[in-house]
Each structure stands twice: as structure tokens, then as C-alpha cells.
Amino acid sequence: MIREQAQEMSIRFDSYPENEQFARMTIMAFLVDLNPTVDELEDVKTAVSEAVTNAIIHGYEKEVGQVLLTCRKAGARVRITVTDHGKGIADIQKAREPFFTTRPDAERSGMGFAFMEAFMDEVHIESEQGQGTRIVMQKNLHLLQKV
């Protein structure tokens, strides 16, 4: 049943790459009752994968820290945050540019933020060097089923 009233979930997990799949599956499970289209679900899944991967491989790099993933659904509106307390982003403007990466050695493509922006309606980046990064993403689902 789709509730107009907001519902929230949050999970905190260690920054192991294996947990990326866990994060994607959790978001999928949380949103499935909104009856999103397959495309919408895939869009959100990709955006979450990008943000969580960034927290793990850029934010914490070789150390292990905690990643916080939250999701809020209210009617058709979905809001997701991904937070790390890692090294932070030196230049947010540059980081957003397609193909910009600070890890070409790790074969990163620099397309992470470009995908988040392509697949979500809004993407905000808050970051402080040495403090960490928080990504806030929003998307309006075009529900198949009327509320």
C-alpha cells in the first residue's frame, strides 16, 4: 500500500566493496511497494551504486569506515542520502565533470556523478576535506498505480 505519509529507513555498514550489492538490494526492497517502473528502479539502483562506491573507494580508500545510507519515501517522492566520514572532496565543481577522476590508476571512468545526475532529478554534494561527504539525491517516481 502506498502511504502519503513519509516513511524512512537507514542502514550503516562497513566500507567493504562487497556491501555495495547489499546497499542496492536494500534500496530496491524499500522502494518496491511504490510500484516504480523497471526503469525508475534501475535509475535509483545505479545512482545508489555510484554514491556508495564513491564513499567506499574515494572517501575511505584503503581504510575501513562506515557508510550511512538513508531513504525517505513520501507519496511518489524519494530522497536518498549517502554519507561517509572519509577524506572529503577537494574540488566539488571538478568532481561533477564527466570523465573527471582522481583515480585513473584504479581504472575509474569519472562517470559516477554524471550517472547520478542523469538518473535522479536532483543531486546535492556536501563535502569538507578531512571531514567527509554527503550526497543527497531526489527523484519523483511516476507511479503506475494511483495512490
Added chain:
Amino acid sequence: MEFQYEAGTGSLRIFTPREIDECAARALRAEADELIDSYQIRHLIFDFSNTEFMDSSGIGMLIGRSKKMGYTGGSIEVEHLSARVQKIFTLAGLPQLITVKGEF
């Protein structure tokens, strides 16, 4: 992580997994490079028949393999992309770099 593959004379077909994220991309990179070097592969094919999901980690892995094949004058191709993966390819401009076959 283990992948299915078929190696012929100078050619290698790797079947990519259901989801290509950072973990899978890393494993694919290691496995592909080892096979390319040990079988002296000239033609590399990634067969995406089983793949439903790919994020930008997969893009990086494919660009890397494209460069590797390019250094030795070899070629690279991808086959059987799902509509979703096709969309990811297009957004990243990959079709300009890698031959895409059997798309739908």
C-alpha cells in the same frame, strides 16, 4: 568471482556476470588480463547476455581493456547488451570506442 569464457585461437569470449559493479569490474579486469596475456588474445569479446546491471565501474573496466587491446593492435567488441546496459554505454560514449554487436 569466476566467469565463464571461451578461448579460441587468438580470440576470447568472456561472459559477464549478472551485475557489474566495482567488485565484479575488478575481478573481470584481473581475469581478462591474465587470459589475454597467457593466450595471446588478439580479439576480445565481452558477451553481456547474462548482464542486467552495470554502473560506471564497468565503463572504466571496458575502457581499460579497450586500451590494452589497442596497444597490441588487437580488437574489442561487446555483444548482447540489454536495453539498460545499452543506455549506460550510450551515456558514457562507449560505442565510439568499442564495437557493439547484437544489440536490442
